[in-house]
Amino acid sequence: MPLLVDVITLFPRMLDGFLAESILGKGIAAGSLSVRVHDLRTWTTDRHRTADDRPFGGGAGMVLKPEPVFAAIEQLQTPGCRRIYLTPDGRPFSAGLAQELSRESHLIFLSGHYEGIDQRIRDRVIDQEISIGDYVLTNGTLAAAVVIDALSRFIPGVLGQEKSLTHESFSRSLLDFPQYTRPAEFRGISVPEILLSGNHAEIERWRNARQSEKTRQVRPDLLK
Numbered sequence: 001m002p003l004l005v006d007v008i009t010l011f012p013r014m015l016d017g018f019l020a021e022s023i024l025g026k027g028i029a030a031g032s033l034s035v036r037v038h039d040l041r042t043w044t045t046d047r048h049r050t051a052d053d054r055p056f057g058g059g060a061g062m063v064l065k066p067e068p069v070f071a072a073i074e075q076l077q078t079p080g081c082r083r084i085y086l087t088p089d090g091r092p093f094s095a096g097l098a099q100e101l102s103r104e105s106h107l108i109f110l111s112g113h114y115e116g117i118d119q120r121i122r123d124r125v126i127d128q129e130i131s132i133g134d135y136v137l138t139n140g141t142l143a144a145a146v147v148i149d150a151l152s153r154f155i156p157g158v159l160g161q162e163k164s165l166t167h168e169s170f171s172r173s174l175l176d177f178p179q180y181t182r183p184a185e186f187r188g189i190s191v192p193e194i195l196l197s198g199n200h201a202e203i204e205r206w207r208n209a210r211q212s213e214k215t216r217q218v219r220p221d222l223l224k
């Protein structure tokens with residue numbers, strides 16, 4: 001069953017290039033993935049198309065109003081869909097979560113903005129909150145793109161070869177081994193001899209050793 005993804009954002013054009021390009025476009029072309037981007041202002045009702053307002057209790061910044069967001073989600077939602085809010089205080093995103101999301105049939109992503117969104121949105125029309133990392137973006141639209149890109153790679157038909165998924169980073173909680181291609185010597189720098197040997201068992205051993213070494217250096221937390 002193809003996966004339908006709806007994105008609700010104040011900045012729909014941020015996703016234009018992302019959706020048109022690369023591997024993701026293949027899944028869309030193959031019909032295994034369908035992404036629809038919606039301008040939140042479509043669901044505003046006043047002349048100025050107001051989507052945000054000042055926070056009750058004071059403070060800097062603006063808060064996304066509940067009315068247009070409730071209207072958008074209530075119009076787009078289907079039974080069993082998962083409604084996700086992108087926010088730095090959400091559950092940390094991971095390959096495991098990407099794979100879990102790729103098995104759903106309908107996802108709705110809400111991109112936040114400004115200082116936040118009215119809590120009633122989170123309490124009533126959001127099922128899950130996801131953060132893509134411990135840093136704050138100006139809005140959640142790029143975070144939605146990151147999540148969609150990562151989950152799309154688990155959808156059959158999006159990646160060319162099934163193989164590329166099994167070998168790479170995080171499938172075994174290790175970082176990747178170094179890759180080389182032709183020419184075997186470039187500006188006096190040679191490709192490691194072993195890779196030209198044709199000895200597949202030795203190559204496998206060498207790659208495993210490089211993975212352990214790299215993981216120990218860069219991400220020792222993954223080895224625990």
Ligand code: ADE
Pocket residue numbers: 086087088112130131132133134135136137138139140143
């Ligand atoms: N919106 C702003 N920063 C974010 C983050 N780190 N993850 C998800 N959504 C966000």
